[in-house]
Amino acid sequence: MEFGTFLWTTLGAMLTLAIFSFLYKDNPFYKFAEHLVVGVSAGYWAVILWHNGLVPNLFERLQDGDWYLLWLNSSRPWYLIPALLGVLMWTRFSKKYAWISRWPIAMYIGIATGVAIPLEMANRVNKQLYATMSNIHWSNFFGSGFLDTAAGYSEVIVFIGTIAGLIYFFFSKAHTGTFGVIAKVGIYILMIGFGASFGLTVMARISLFIQRIQFMHEDWALVAFDKTNPNYSGWFPAFFWLVALIVIGYIIKEFIIYLKNKDKPKPEKA
Amino acid sequence: MTNKQDTNIFNRMMSIDRRWVFLLLIVVCVTAYFLPFSVPILVEPEVAVIHEFIDTLPPGSIVFLAIDYDPASLAELHPMTYALLEQCFRRNLRVMCTALHPNGPSMAEAAFLAVADSCRLDKTYNGEFFPAREVVNGVDYCFLGYKPYPALVILGMGTNFRLPFPSDYYGTPLDSIPLMKGVQNYDQTACVVNISGTSGTEYWISYGQGRFNFPLALGVTGVMGAEYYPYLNSGQVFGYMAGMLGAAQYEKLADNPGKAIIAMKVQLYAHFLIIFFIIIGNIGFFMDKFKKNREGR
């Protein structure tokens, strides 16, 4: 690895540690990393939207027109409409004409809600409804072995659970009597489902942390001491120790502050 | 929090500062990552059957390895490839390999290089001693490389490997590769193992196994796990490994601990730690309630 690349990796490693330091408390390292990433990501996004959004979707479509004719002579002049609407959004920069920006927003929301109505009805209601109308495997009702997912009784439980869950979501009826009992079953099913999916996610989240350990270990620490690297020089471990020193220094500083404040009464946390 | 000076042990158990949870989790994960101890791993039969199958092949048999993944799913799938390749070379089996994913060849090459390196050392697996050996390209393995249109390539190889791949990945004509002598199509291979992070698996099942009836084993990512599991029950696939769990099981079977087992070690102890904290919290909660009830009376 070249030294320049290693320096960049070192920066990545420092930023990684800076973010992890937030677990202890908000601190200057985290604040720096946070403000840096906000600026970088906003800039990145602006550039990407320019190059991959505006240029191909608008400029290239109008490029065969002439600016002094307001691109009206281009092959697809109708793309001037969204461009005009986009410019209308900028009336928000003025206090007096800001209300004009409501027009493009209204069109935006009108189009979005209009698209959503049939689409969501189809995907979330009609298709799920059709999916409940399935054949229960009566021949395999008791399934094979312990808690068989494919068994008939499991399918019946899915069906009953769905109905009970839906009943829980009734707004205009109090949860009393039989109705209340079914609604209660519904919320139990929801909670069991939520618990299961919480438990399932733990593994994926721990993996994310393992990957960060791997990054710090293999991509950074090992490289810093890799003498087989043809570009190896004393600067590699020097930068490793520099970062290590900063970390240790910060820990010592925090520890001293902790010792100083240990005997003082803690300020009441509101 | 409501009582100022209520500092009995149960109350403390209920309100451990979360920073202790964080610190312990870091300690546990980092320790488990770096310390070389082992954990038992529950081996499922669908993984064991692959290991068993390859272990009992006569020396010189050809295992066909299809590597269809890219760096995105490398973490889960590389351990499978490594353990499987090492097992094959130690058992003196020969390996043919394709990569029908555009980014697959670099994955396959990395695996061959790393495993060839590892084979240069004497090792003992499952109590059996294996002397060091040199793994030679063209003799012990043949890497065919990448070609587009997986369905047609898989079908073509069913007639003759030389049709889609007149020469291997490094440009050597197949006819001048020692391993390929007398090898025409899948009939001369013992089995096909598809390690895949893409839908390319579908092609191996329907165009490969479906047409040419070779024994097919799958290694897939955890996300794809549930999707292809039914093929195991229908008998189209004889063995199945899914995700990091499957990879760790294979490493365990091969007695060749690698990254998957390390990851599982971390996972296991991290899970234990979380469960430990949940239990501590609940003990505190119940004992506190119990005590308050008694005091109340």
Place this chain on the structure above:
Amino acid sequence: MKRQIPIFLVFVFGVFMVFQYFSPHEASEWIYKFLMDWIYIIGIFAMALGIWSLIHVSYDKIKHKRHDWGYSVVTLAALFTMMFFGITGFNENGEWGFYFMTQEGLTNPMFRNFFNHILVPIETTMFSLLAFFIASAAYRAFRARNVLATMLLVSALIVMLRFNPYFGDTFGFYMNKTAAWLLNVPNMAAKRAILIGIGLGMVGTALKVILGIERGYMGKG
């Protein structure tokens, strides 16, 4: 006027899009795609408002020397640096320059470095904080306070223990089976019930918006 025209526009475009779904005709699809382009292009133009807001808030902090104003300098510097690298770069002949209409900026080595060594590590590390938060959330919230909380707790515990090897083969097998069943049966029922509910809620809200009953998004509560 200021309020009527937007409501009218929402109604017209909304109703048109509802019926567009039922017509696969070429003409209808063309309009659909064109209107989707509108949304997209309006969104990009609005980005200028977003960037302006970011600059304005940061600049305000710096100008009035508010608490931690120094960090806002970092934000602004990073923003302008990134935008500068994004529109400059080297073309095929290795000539440096400003490239607005072509994509040299995206391959600018500094642009890539900022992306790979600042944005990516911070993003992935933020994401990995979830490992810690999932632990602390579990510790704090999984108390058997009542039946509901107990159910949440027990089903999460079973799924978390599903691959535990210390249970031995028999008990481990039952644990694994139970976890798989919980994920495929009650979880499935819960998801389906929620999805249908959400679907109706969405359609209801969207209809209210189109019909002008719901005007909260226009600030008419």
Place this chain on the structure above:
Amino acid sequence: MRYIFVIFSLVFLTFSAGLAQVDTLGADSTLLNIAPPAPISNLTVYDKANDHGHALILEWKPSPDDAAGKNTVMMYEIYRSESPDGPFENIGSVPSGNSRYDNIGILEKEARDYIPDNTDLYYRVDAVTINPEIRTSSEIFGPVRSYSNWFHRGRVPVLFAVLIFGGLMMYFVSVARKGAELYVRPLAGIAAVDDAIGRATEMGRPILYILGLGTADMISTIASFTILSRVAKQVAEYQTQLIVPCYDPIVMTVAQEVVKSSYLDAGHPDAYNDDMVFYITTNQFAYVAAVNGIMMRELPATNVYMGKFYAESLILAETGAVAGSIQIAGTDEVGQLPFFIVACDYTLIGEELYAASAYLGREPLMLGSLKAQDYAKAAVIILSILGIIAANFGWTAFTNIFKVLD
């Protein structure tokens, strides 16, 4: 899944056909001497239903030598012409074992795969062996025409669902308008919103309102705008501080408008300024980093999360808990609900998010729409019970009524 894969492979084979032949199978094939396979039979071509035109579907009976007989068929190549005498152009191929080819054209005239509508077309299918020169052509089918359809028949159930639901909605809104009392059961999360604003005022700390990662075209974000307008109005009345960091510029623009008019309605237009609602960045974890910072520095009394949330839900909610804020969440993202339920004080589950605006406003018109949703749910329950009975007695005629085609 399988069908998706088949369609996928068909589509890419269309593009690849000519190339694939040379590229993958060109080697030494002249050396192979194979008897020509039997041709396919019963070729039929028909217009693809419910589509935008420019598409036809071919079906045939496979060659007897496909996976049986001499087993020499490698693939089928599809040829098309505008006249029965040719010239026929190769437009695609499918691996053997298939007996269907969807010839989906590109809509632009300049494209290679353009299929003209309302024009006579002729098709032929060749059974091709491993040696591309050894092949057998089928008989020519035609003429056949492709049409564009004005109405999608497969979506009729959706049309009915939308019309009936819309009708219910209009009815109950008009009932409510006439002044009928409509009951809705109390929701804990909703009551908490009022309390939370009061609490913030007492403590003199701000309220943090997060609209989530949705863009303004998502209905959950639009629902969140409505909730924001109610919250902002109350906040303005209590003279508490409000912080709304945004992820999307349009969401920011709309939210500014919403908060501004809420302050106006509450009679405190001067208390509003545009910096209460501000943009951070359109990058998930950079946004989360910044919001986390705001939480730890401003220590809001209450965090309200309403809208679309992804993996960041738990990061936000746990940081909020560290900061000691009361947290109220609502999302329709099913995967994130467990985390909000675990980490927040109150969670609006799925549909409750959409009901929240009606609850907060307590306007009869809004409550009318809740009533319509309840009736629709009742209809879904009844229909699914009827449907499962029908399905298990084999009355597919009933269940098919509800089937939606794409």
